[in-house]
Amino acid sequence: MRQSTLFSKTRKQAPADEVAKNAELLIKAGFIHKEMAGVYSYLPLGLRVLNKISDVIRDEMNSIGGQELFLTVLQDKETWSTTNRWSEEVVDSWFKTKLKSGTELGLGFTHEEPLTKLMKDHIQSYKDLPVYVYQIQTKFRNEPRAKSGLMRGREFLMKDFYSFSKDEKSHVEFYEKAKGAYKKIFERVGLGGRTHLTFASGGTFSKYSHEFQTVTEAGEDTIHICSSCGTAINEEIFAEQNVCPVCNGKEFRTEKAVEVGNIFNLGSRFSEAFDLSYLDESGQKKLVVMGSYGIGPGRLMGTIVEALSDEKGMVWPKNVAPFEYHLLDLSGGNEKVKAFAEDLYGTLSAAGHEVLYDDRPARAGEKFADADLFGIPTRLVISEKTIGEGKIERKERTSDTPALVTKAELVG
Amino acid sequence: MRQSTLFSKTRKQAPADEVAKNAELLIKAGFIHKEMAGVYSYLPLGLRVLNKISDVIRDEMNSIGGQELFLTVLQDKETWSTTNRWSEEVVDSWFKTKLKSGTELGLGFTHEEPLTKLMKDHIQSYKDLPVYVYQIQTKFRNEPRAKSGLMRGREFLMKDFYSFSKDEKSHVEFYEKAKGAYKKIFERVGLGGRTHLTFASGGTFSKYSHEFQTVTEAGEDTIHICSSCGTAINEEIFAEQNVCPVCNGKEFRTEKAVEVGNIFNLGSRFSEAFDLSYLDESGQKKLVVMGSYGIGPGRLMGTIVEALSDEKGMVWPKNVAPFEYHLLDLSGGNEKVKAFAEDLYGTLSAAGHEVLYDDRPARAGEKFADADLFGIPTRLVISEKTIGEGKIERKERTSDTPALVTKAELVG
Numbered sequence: 001m002r003q004s005t006l007f008s009k010t011r012k013q014a015p016a017d018e019v020a021k022n023a024e025l026l027i028k029a030g031f032i033h034k035e036m037a038g039v040y041s042y043l044p045l046g047l048r049v050l051n052k053i054s055d056v057i058r059d060e061m062n063s064i065g066g067q068e069l070f071l072t073v074l075q076d077k078e079t080w081s082t083t084n085r086w087s088e089e090v091v092d093s094w095f096k097t098k099l100k101s102g103t104e105l106g107l108g109f110t111h112e113e114p115l116t117k118l119m120k121d122h123i124q125s126y127k128d129l130p131v132y133v134y135q136i137q138t139k140f141r142n143e144p145r146a147k148s149g150l151m152r153g154r155e156f157l158m159k160d161f162y163s164f165s166k167d168e169k170s171h172v173e174f175y176e177k178a179k180g181a182y183k184k185i186f187e188r189v190g191l192g193g194r195t196h197l198t199f200a201s202g203g204t205f206s207k208y209s210h211e212f213q214t215v216t217e218a219g220e221d222t223i224h225i226c227s228s229c230g231t232a233i234n235e236e237i238f239a240e241q242n243v244c245p246v247c248n249g250k251e252f253r254t255e256k257a258v259e260v261g262n263i264f265n266l267g268s269r270f271s272e273a274f275d276l277s278y279l280d281e282s283g284q285k286k287l288v289v290m291g292s293y294g295i296g297p298g299r300l301m302g303t304i305v306e307a308l309s310d311e312k313g314m315v316w317p318k319n320v321a322p323f324e325y326h327l328l329d330l331s332g333g334n335e336k337v338k339a340f341a342e343d344l345y346g347t348l349s350a351a352g353h354e355v356l357y358d359d360r361p362a363r364a365g366e367k368f369a370d371a372d373l374f375g376i377p378t379r380l381v382i383s384e385k386t387i388g389e390g391k392i393e394r395k396e397r398t399s400d401t402p403a404l405v406t407k408a409e410l411v412g
Numbered sequence: 413m414r415q416s417t418l419f420s421k422t423r424k425q426a427p428a429d430e431v432a433k434n435a436e437l438l439i440k441a442g443f444i445h446k447e448m449a450g451v452y453s454y455l456p457l458g459l460r461v462l463n464k465i466s467d468v469i470r471d472e473m474n475s476i477g478g479q480e481l482f483l484t485v486l487q488d489k490e491t492w493s494t495t496n497r498w499s500e501e502v503v504d505s506w507f508k509t510k511l512k513s514g515t516e517l518g519l520g521f522t523h524e525e526p527l528t529k530l531m532k533d534h535i536q537s538y539k540d541l542p543v544y545v546y547q548i549q550t551k552f553r554n555e556p557r558a559k560s561g562l563m564r565g566r567e568f569l570m571k572d573f574y575s576f577s578k579d580e581k582s583h584v585e586f587y588e589k590a591k592g593a594y595k596k597i598f599e600r601v602g603l604g605g606r607t608h609l610t611f612a613s614g615g616t617f618s619k620y621s622h623e624f625q626t627v628t629e630a631g632e633d634t635i636h637i638c639s640s641c642g643t644a645i646n647e648e649i650f651a652e653q654n655v656c657p658v659c660n661g662k663e664f665r666t667e668k669a670v671e672v673g674n675i676f677n678l679g680s681r682f683s684e685a686f687d688l689s690y691l692d693e694s695g696q697k698k699l700v701v702m703g704s705y706g707i708g709p710g711r712l713m714g715t716i717v718e719a720l721s722d723e724k725g726m727v728w729p730k731n732v733a734p735f736e737y738h739l740l741d742l743s744g745g746n747e748k749v750k751a752f753a754e755d756l757y758g759t760l761s762a763a764g765h766e767v768l769y770d771d772r773p774a775r776a777g778e779k780f781a782d783a784d785l786f787g788i789p790t791r792l793v794i795s796e797k798t799i800g801e802g803k804i805e806r807k808e809r810t811s812d813t814p815a816l817v818t819k820a821e822l823v824g
Contacts, residue, residue, distance in 0.1 A: 007479060007543040009534050033530050035484045041530065042482040044545075050482070067419060070454040070462070072447045073485070073550060074567050097507045097519065099566075100556045107509065107519075118445050118453065122421045131419040133456075138485060138550065144512045154511075155486050 001323070002345075003358040006030075008043045010370055021218060022302035023149030025314050029373045031322075038146025038154035045374070046301075048322040050157065053297045054136050056188045056319060057159045060181040064174075066134040066161055071114060073138065075106040079113050083273045093141040107140035112292060115162055116270040123288060126166050126280050130174065134161035136297065148220065150302030151258055161293040164271075166278065171289040175265065178293050182212055182261050189300060190317025194307055195260060196232035198223050199245055205267025208237075208245070212261035212295075218306040219256035227251040258303045266290040314375030315397050323356040326376035328367045330383035341382040344392065347411055372397070380410070413735070415770040420455045422782055433630060434714035435561030437726050441785045443734075450558025450566035457786070458713075460734040462569065465709045466548050468600045468731060469571045472593040476586075478546045478573055483526060485550065487518040491525050495685045505553040519552035524704060527574055528682040535700060538578050538692045542586065546573035548709065560632065562714030563670055573705040576683075578690065583701040587677065590705050594624055594673050601712060602729025606719055607672060608644040610635050611657055617679025620649075620657070625669035630718040633671055636664035644669075670715045678702040726787030727809050735768040738788035740779045742795035753794040756804065759823055784809070792822070 008030030015034055018024050023040065026032040031046030042050055058068065074097075080086035086106070088094055095107040108114070115133070123131060139158040146154050161178070165171040179197065186195040191214050198211040213223045213232055222235040224242075228249035233241055243250055271277065271288040280286050301320075308315040318324065327345055331337035345357040356376060358367050364383075371379050381393040381402070392410060395402035420442030427446055430436050435452065438444040443458030454462055470480065486509075492498035498518070500506055507519040520526070527545070535543060551570040558566050573590070577583040591609065598607040603626050610623040625635045625644055634647040636654075640661035645653055655662055680699040683689065688700045713732075720727040730736065739757055743749035757769040768788060770779050776795075783791050793805040793814070804822060807814035 005477075005479075007531075007534050007540070007545065009540075011533065030534070033533070035486065035526060036488050039484050039486045041484050041526070044479045044481055047480055047482050065417075067417075067456045068459055069456055070459050072451050072453050072567055073552075074447065074451045076448050095509045095517075097509045100554055105507075114447060114453070119419075121423065121445070122419050122442070128419070128421075133419065140485075142512055155484055 001356055003356055004360045006044065006356075008045065010373060018149070019147050020149030020151065020302070021309070022151060022305040025305055025309055025373070026150070026302075029314065029370075029375075032150070036154075038143055038152065040150060040153070040298075045322045049301055049316065049320055050297055052320045052322075053189055053300050054157070054159070057185055057295055057297060058136065060185050060188075061134045061159070061161055064177050064181045065130075065132045067132065068135060069133050070135050070137060071108070071111050071118075073107050073140070075108050075114060077104050077106070079117055080106065082117075083113055083270065085113065093143065095140045095142050108137075109139055109141050110158075110292075110294075111135070111137075111160060112162070112266065112270050112290075113274075116274045116276050116290070119164060119288075120274060120276055123164060123276060123278055125278055129164060129166040129278060129288065130170060131164040132161070132174070134159060134293075148218070148302070150298045151218065151306070152220070153296075153298060156296055156298045159295045159297060163291040163293070164276075165289045165291070166280070166286065168289055171265065171291055175263065175291055178263055178291070179210065182263065182293070182295070185295065186212060186214070186260065189320050190304060191260070191300075191307060196223065196225055196230055196257070198232040198234050198257075198259075199237065199241065200234040200262070201237050202265070204269060206265040209262060209264045211259045213257035214260045214303050214307060215255045215257050216303065216307040217256055219258040221257050221259055222254060223257045224252035224254050227253060232257075258299070258306070260300055260303055261293075261295040263293045264291060266292055309375070312369075313373035316375045316377060318377050321377050322374070323354045323376050325353060325355045325378050325380055326371045326374060327355050327357045327380045328364075328371060328382070329357070329359050330364050330367065330381055332364075332384075334384055337382060337384055337387055340387050344380070344382065344407060344410075347407070351411060413768055415768055416772045418456065418768075420457065422785060430561070431559050432561030432563065432714070433721070434563060434717035437717055437721055437785070438562070438714075441726065441782075441787075444562070448566075450555055450564065452562060452565065452710075457734045461713055461728065461732055462709055464732045464734075465601055465712050466569070466571070469597055469707055469709060470548065472597050472600075473546045473571070473573055476589050476593045477542075477544045479544065480547060481545050482547050482549060483520070483523045483530075485519050485552070487520045487526060489516050489518070491529055492518065494529075495525055495682065497525065505555065507552045507554050520549075521551055521553050522570075522704075522706075523547070523549075523572060524574070524678065524682050524702075525686075528686045528688050528702070531576060531700075532686060532688055535576060535688060535690055537690055541576060541578040541690060541700065542582060543576040544573070544586070546571060546705075560630070560714070562710045563630065563718070564632070565708075565710060568708055568710045571707045571709060575703040575705070576688075577701045577703070578692070578698065580701055583677065583703055587675065587703055590675055590703070591622065594675065594705070594707070597707065598624060598626070598672065601732050602716060603672070603712075603719060608635065608637055608642055608669070610644040610646050610669075610671075611649065611653065612646040612674070613649050614677065616681060618677040621674060621676045623671045624673035626672050626715050626719060627667045627669050628715065628719040629668055631668035631670040633669050634666060635669045636666050639663040639665060670711070670718070672712055672715055673705075673707040675705045676703060678704055721787070724781075725785035728787045728789060730789050733789050734786070735766045735788050737765060737767045737790050737792055738783045738786060739767050739769045739792045740776075740783060740794070741769070741771050742776050742779065742793055744776075744796075746796055749794060749796055749799055752799050756792070756794065756819060756822075759819070763823055 014024040226244035329341035391404040426436040638656035641659040741753035803816040
């Protein structure tokens with residue numbers, strides 16, 4: 001893409017009321033726009049990142065048998081009253097609204113209730129199980145404070161996956177598979193080394209639930225990471241569980257972290273409430289065993305910015321970067337240099353590379369500053385100096401050392 | 413995809429309160445699920461169609477220079493008060509909600525206001541123009557009646573495109589280009605021949621706006637189609653405009669139709685309200701000229717069902733069908749026949765074809781009925797009879813005449 005055609009502009013300052021580093025950087029770079037606290041629009045560069053994160057998640061969810069669907073924002077009272085979660089004393093984060101007729105509606109903050117109800121049309125026999133479904137859909141939570149940028153939104157994209165199994169054994173087998181898929185997701189988006197499987201409180205059906213926590217100073221959670229195996233324990237259960245449940249290790253380091261994913265054994269809590277049952281091989285009626293598995297693509301995007309940025313700007317891992325190359329034309333009016341840059345842009349694009357081509361008639365300093373701020377993995381510079389040697393200056397965003405390479409070396 | 417793994421089941425009856433043919437068929441086939449009147453979830457087969465329609469639209473919007481972004485559902489009062497559209501006397505379709513603090517919010521039914529405000533950060537000079545942006549995003553309208561299935565939702569996906577031009581001349585040039593892109597979209601989704609460019613009332617800045625209306629008995633609109641050139645005139649202006657504005661034709665036929673797209677000249681209505689202005693070549697301050705261009709992918713999906721279905725079920729045009737082939741295994745336990753079907757499924761899939769493979773141990777009658785209901789363009793049948801001749805029975809959904817073809821003829 002030619003940067004001259006990109007409508008979004010960088011800016012020197014984020015809005016005065018913005019205190020989260022992730023939102024500050026993303027706003028300054030023109031990746032997102034703040035509509036109000038906890039409510040952000042995605043501009044083209046930000047949407048590219050969000051879509052790449054979503055596509056990595058989608059790919060891993062498909063690989064464990066997930067079928068994608070798309071549920072609704074608007075929720076009806078009757079469905080949620082079945083589990084008592086309509087009540088604002090039980091769930092304090094509802095946004096509610098009304099039909100013209102006066103009928104109350106809610107904006108979905110999760111989808112266990114409508115989905116369990118929906119599945120009654122599709123699950124009757126053991127032959128219909130297991131069922132694995134997921135969606136990537138906008139959720140709403142009426143947060144009293146929303147000061148963490150993309151990491152705690154009032155409106156945010158969520159990938160929520162739900163499993164429906166015939167018994168506890170099948171459920172546990174799948175639950176372990178989901179853990180593996182989650183691990184791959186965090187590796188692919190560049191947070192593998194900083195993200196820890198974390199034991200948290202479990203509710204009625206399991207001793208534990210599991211979170212995936214990414215270490216960053218901006219985290220709202222505190223975790224205790226086992227020095228032997230890297231498994232973590234959430235602060236809320238550390239007082240009673242201070243031995244590593246995986247390796248029995250007893251030494252921990254304490255870190256601030258962000259919950260980037262969670263997986264829950266829901267047992268029969270929802271299937272019982274809605275009578276989601278099936279006939280087993282012997283004709284006996286049994287309740288379906290459920291699990292839920294969440295990741296917020298926007299929160300993940302904010303976490304990547306918090307965890308990997310440096311003083312110059314953002315640093316995107318290759319799989320989620322808005323582009324692979326940021327090509328800077330520093331011709332300063334020299335037609336020959338310009339032609340070289342244009343040619344390279346054409347060649348790289350034709351070879352299937354994603355290139356943001358800074359073809360603007362701007363100063364070199366401005367182009368370098370934008371490149372650092374945007375954080376595209378590889379910067380390519382074309383100037384009189386580089387083409388004097390018949391070369392291109394190549395620098396990784398994570399390095400301070402540029403190298404001169406030939407076009408053949410670059411394109412391969 | 414193996415139909416045995418698809419969780420959604422077909423059903424004999426749609427919910428008793430469902431009166432729209434499109435929703436009835438889509439629910440019976442397990443493509444969508446009704447949450448409440450005008451609010452539908454998309455199940456895997458339906459989501460595949462919705463995504464294909466969205467991708468066709470996206471492709472055409474990109475081809476006229478559109479940059480994709482993603483705005484928010486939650487809307488603040490101040491922004492909408494600027495144009496007086498916060499008032500429910502002016503806009504009667506708002507859903508409103510509240511923050512914990514009591515601050516009122518609305519759910520976006522369109523996005524001119526927040527987008528015009530956003531663009532103030534990005535448009536200052538004539539060099540920043542034109543800007544073309546669009547999104548495919550969920551909108552909310554508090555419809556008192558919502559009885560038309562996907563054709564009139566309370567919650568629905570919308571592609572809204574907005575143009576920002578420096579003057580009326582550039583605006584008109586782009587507006588014509590957008591008309592062309594819309595025409596291509598309706599052709600690509602299989603509604604070309606039934607969809608008419610329709611003159612409608614224009615508002616302050618133009619004599620006319622333009623709608624695209626698809627002829628179907630389920631339509632809520634009435635249009636008058638010029639017998640000479642096919643251009644239509646909306647009922648609401650036909651009394652004063654009963655000569656074709658394109659060819660001066662005076663003969664019309666009257667049809668029921670659904671508005672599947674609309675394009676508007678917004679002039680400076682919004683840019684004036686938000687002072688979205690720029691400095692022109694001579695340093696003079698000018699207001700930006702805007703246009704808006706809408707298509708609802710879900711409504712389009714509903715319209716395709718209404719317009720093209722027959723008494724047996726749905727009929728999807730190739731570009732938006734959930735799959736290209738519906739392969740029916742009628743082996744009835746014959747291993748040799750089954751192996752032939754499995755092999756064909758593998759071969760077609762490996763060659764990049766999208767195949768729904770009915771590998772269920774169901775009766776032939778049930779498989780045929782499902783195939784007709786689902787409306788996948790090409791049905792392939794493998795049975796003892798067909799493989800006795802070393803062949804596959806191939807039938808288009810739009811034809812009653814099957815043909816026997818060899819694997820080589822099919823795969824090419």
